[in-house]
Amino acid sequence: MSQTSREPRKKRTLRKAPFVVITAFLLLWLIGVATGEPARVLEQALQVCLSCIGIG
Amino acid sequence: MEAARKWIQVIVAILTNGSWSFPFTKTLYQGPLKVICAPGLNCYSCPAATTYCPMGSIQQLLGGLRFALENGQYYFGFSVLGSIGVLGGLFGRMICGWACPFGFIQELLHKIPSRKFRIPRMLSHGKYLFLLLFVVVLPLVLVDEFGSGSPWFCKFVCPAGTLEAGIPMLLLQPNLRSTIGLLFLNKFVIMLLFLTWAVFSSRPFCRTACPLGAFYALFSKVRLIKLHLDEAKCTNCKACHHVCPMGVKFNESPNDPECITCLACMNKACQFDAISLEIGGIPLAVPDRGLSPAGKP
Numbered sequence: 024m025s026q027t028s029r030e031p032r033k034k035r036t037l038r039k040a041p042f043v044v045i046t047a048f049l050l051l052w053l054i055g056v057a058t059g060e061p062a063r064v065l066e067q068a069l070q071v072c073l074s075c076i077g078i079g
Numbered sequence: 080m081e082a083a084r085k086w087i088q089v090i091v092a093i094l095t096n097g098s099w100s101f102p103f104t105k106t107l108y109q110g111p112l113k114v115i116c117a118p119g120l121n122c123y124s125c126p127a128a129t130t131y132c133p134m135g136s137i138q139q140l141l142g143g144l145r146f147a148l149e150n151g152q153y154y155f156g157f158s159v160l161g162s163i164g165v166l167g168g169l170f171g172r173m174i175c176g177w178a179c180p181f182g183f184i185q186e187l188l189h190k191i192p193s194r195k196f197r198i199p200r201m202l203s204h205g206k207y208l209f210l211l212l213f214v215v216v217l218p219l220v221l222v223d224e225f226g227s228g229s230p231w232f233c234k235f236v237c238p239a240g241t242l243e244a245g246i247p248m249l250l251l252q253p254n255l256r257s258t259i260g261l262l263f264l265n266k267f268v269i270m271l272l273f274l275t276w277a278v279f280s281s282r283p284f285c286r287t288a289c290p291l292g293a294f295y296a297l298f299s300k301v302r303l304i305k306l307h308l309d310e311a312k313c314t315n316c317k318a319c320h321h322v323c324p325m326g327v328k329f330n331e332s333p334n335d336p337e338c339i340t341c342l343a344c345m346n347k348a349c350q351f352d353a354i355s356l357e358i359g360g361i362p363l364a365v366p367d368r369g370l371s372p373a374g375k376p
Contacts, residue, residue: 075244078255
């Protein structure tokens with residue numbers, strides 16, 4: 024059932040789109056960090072969120 | 080490769096739930112690691128959770144946005160969105176297949192011997208609705224008299240939160256049991272439905288309701304690591320259709336938003352080396368079945 028691959032290999036080029044997307048979100052993350060958001064996220068994450076778990 | 084994926088699922092589940100002092104402290108982990116974003120759906124109110132849940136956090140930030148703005152704090156959720164955006168750009172839904180504890184639980188449940196059923200493709204659109212409505216619009220728009228919104232998805236739907244946080248917290252803190260009401264009952268029933276469904280169908284929550292999966296699915300065409308279909312080698316034998324846990328017809332839709340890159344099609348199905356793993360367009364791996372690897376004469 025298997026076939027041997029003798030045909031010439033197609034040249035594959037580096038896709039740029041992933042790097043653009045990753046850079047854009049990295050910048051977004053930096054903006055969030057610059058506004059002090061992680062401290063707020065940490066503050067929330069350290070408490071039991073009763074409404075999150077359906078008992079509040 | 081399947082064994083490696085299972086090990087990575089176990090390791091990530093342990094790392095994101097690595098605080099095992101809760102039987103003694105009776106509460107959740109409160110250390111600095113909780114500033115790190117969990118890649119998968121993992122409730123941060125789980126007593127063992129060491130990271131924060133991106134979906135829970137973004138709902139909390141959007142729900143408190145009016146109050147924050149009034150106080151001159153610009154908490155739009157950019158750091159959370161940036162974290163999951165970078166992960167999405169790198170891996171897309173590969174996270175679902177390799178690094179989501181709740182996805183792993185569903186996979187284990189699906190191993191229970193039973194009659195298996197397909198999930199209609201139409202239902203896969205539901206998760207986008209949950210992302211848009213329950214994670215973004217409702218927490219932002221429906222606010223109380225103090226201007227605070229609720230985390231709608233966590234509060235009314237999330238079965239991962241009920242399983243990983245609600246039930247353990249009720250067991251650890253008996254005083255919370257008096258607060259059980261219709262809200263908890265609703266979430267408990269939803270959790271039972273999804274866990275039961277997971278026995279009969281593959282990853283039902285991931286495919287129909289997970290907002291994080293919906294977010295990562297948006298990166299299906301542009302993510303760095305993805306599967307590549309060599310159309311010249313593909314014989315359209317449809318073997319890849321039968322092994323996919325997400326119901327993807329890979330030869331017809333190589334950039335399918337449902338693909339979790341579990342590599343089952345590449346390693347278990349394709350006999351013609353038509354499927355390979357690539358990083359940014361450059362081939363990384365070929366099937367490890369001893370067949371002729373692409374690129375070798």
